[in-house]
Amino acid sequence: MATTKETSRDKEAEAASLVSRLEADLLGGVFRPGEWLKQTDIETNYDAHRFDVRMALLDLKTRQLLEHVPNRGYRVASLSQQDREELIEARTVLEVAAARRVVERATDDDVAELDQIVAEFDANMEDADLPLLRALNAKFHDRLYAICGNRVMMEEIKALRHRGLPGVRGWRANSAIQRSNRDHGDMVAMIRARDADGLVHAIERHLNRWREE
Structure with a gap:
């Protein structure tokens, strides 16, 4: 049976993996500049938990790869x-x-x-x-x-x-x-x-x- 510490490490690894996968797709041109990212789509396409998706989007927004628009959500950064x-x-x-x-x-x-x-x-x-x-x-x-x-x-x-x-x-x-x-x-x-x-x-x-x- 997995210990609490092992379970916590597994969850952290899954969250880190999601950030890495999303980042790779953003940098690889999978998404278009200005494209909206729906949390439900990410949950489905990346087989991820809702909390991990929210944290990943926030992480990528902090790094300015994504933009957050209040009451709208997250979209791919688009440089003027x-x-x-x-x-x-x-x-x-x-x-x-x-x-x-x-x-x-x-x-x-x-x-x-x-x-x-x-x-x-x-x-x-x-x-x-x-x-x-x-x-x-x-x-x-x-x-x-x-x-x-x-x-x-x-x-x-x-x-x-x-x-x-x-x-x-x-x-x-x-x-x-x-x-x-x-x-x-x-x-x-x-x-x-x-x-x-x-x-x-x-x-x-x-x-x-x-x-x-």
Whole structure:
């Protein structure tokens, strides 16, 4: 017979799993910007308890992946032009600061690992498996900023990146996918060359690709 402590841990694990699954679907473009999320639908589609659904929606709202409208419910965050401009400005400040630390701290193994992610992305580009490419894109950025050695900075960069993703269904054309990975390759080349200014330029260009798309 399960103990009270084991039952509590199981419930916590289920709640955490629901948050992770909803977050993955929000970031993966399963829902559209501004789409309303009905609690009853989530209970059914995710086989979740009502209390866990409410807590998950509140968690995701706190992270600004969802918006809450009184007497209406929760909907997927939808960024205005100004919202996105301000988000990119904030990301630029943090990512530029992190980039200089990355160049100082990166080891040969770090560079090789980033190279491997770029190569794996390139190898899967022809099939245009968007969920896989999105996962590899996230893996590259997470690994890049982990090198800076500042956990708070890394987590804030990741949180800001996620805030720009809900409802975005990925790149709109193969050319955009190719440009994105070329940018990644350029970043790795700048780190290998210990060129902090070059890395900063590559990151700023990468952050503003959305304007072209």
